[in-house]
Amino acid sequence: MERIRVGIVGGTGYGGIELMRLLLSHPQAMLHCLVSRSEAGRRVDAVFPHLRGHTDLMFEAEETADLTSCDLVFFATPNGVAMRQVPVLLENGVRVIDLAADFRLRDPDLWARWYGEPHACPELLQDVVYGLPELNRDALRDARLVANPGCYPTAVILAFLPLLRSGAAPLGALIADAKSGVSGAGRRAVVGNLLAELSENFKAYGVSGHRHLPEIKQALDAVAGQTRELLFVPHVVPMIRGIHATCYAQVAPDIDVQALYEETYQREPFVDVLPQGSHPETASVRGVNLCRIALHRQSESGHVIVLSVIDNLVKGAAGQAVQNMNLMFGLPEDTGLRYAPVVP
């Protein structure tokens, strides 16, 4: 099989940098075209010296980049960029994975409400496949346009999926209390993300409503076949990578949730259900495409507490995007994604 010719738009951001890291050592992919407005004309390894010896490519400007000669283009751009460029690529037979949120919500009115502008190509929204392989593996194989999930949604949906799919969480609200490292906010300069502002500090944000709430709800309601109340509160913590989601649901006391999760995820290459009562750490998934999950029960009340950790840049973004690429191009799903975590 010929290597997949890959383009990346937004190669200078954290998602794009992580995509380059993974794709440069992928045995079946070939980086072909890297777009950046700020670094156009410069060698990739001059901008990112950690990639010296791995690539001779240059960043190219949007106007000159030949994206239509790619087999697949990843968008790792801010929300609202991909939706303006994707229709032309699809018309030219190029498949697309968008790491941003442009194609994640099926309802264009909901998108406009949360993202503050009308959707540029609402006619495409029904054909999009939401790129969570644990939910949509079969549909991903034929997908032309994949909406890669948000980082928090990946951690939270995987935490609740077995309960909702089996109907085991019949009562009350689902609660997701999530913490993210600051790389989740991207690489652009923001005062609130400076070392002096963030270190020795800890805060919630988006408590009245974060844009990942409708995304998580859309997926979980579809699995449950009904609308469920969901409370989601994100926090930013002084670390670089990682998401830790502590998720709560009320479950009938007689259900063996450990067995349920082990059975649901037993064939999933990138979800690891730990022994009951474990405490997964974000460091244990640093740099790898993996969600580790652990279950707890504190009493006979029926509440179950699900702990879910991912690396926001890998299973929460670039790694999941490569997993989706593998499925779309008929490769073994774990091609180029079998690494041990970086610890410490």
Ligand SMILES: NC(=O)C1=CN([C@@H]2O[C@H](COP(=O)(O)OP(=O)(O)OC[C@H]3O[C@@H](n4cnc5c(N)ncnc54)[C@H](OP(=O)(O)O)[C@@H]3O)[C@@H](O)[C@H]2O)C=CC1
């Ligand atoms: N960081 C994370 O953990 C995750 C991020 N995501 C999503 O992935 C996307 C990328 O995130 P991240 O890499 O963190 O973001 P960054 O801010 O780090 O990078 C954004 C990239 O987009 C380019 N860019 C900025 N504005 C435009 C524009 N108007 N048109 C074209 N390119 C533009 C920038 O490069 P240049 O200016 O050189 O063109 C840069 O390479 C976002 O939508 C984000 O929400 C999803 C899951 C997790």
Ligand SMILES: CC(=O)N[C@@H](CCC(=O)OP(=O)(O)O)C(=O)O
């Ligand atoms: C810590 C932090 O700021 N995290 C980001 C997550 C961004 C992200 O990945 O979300 P989208 O892909 O949906 O834009 C935030 O809450 O905005």
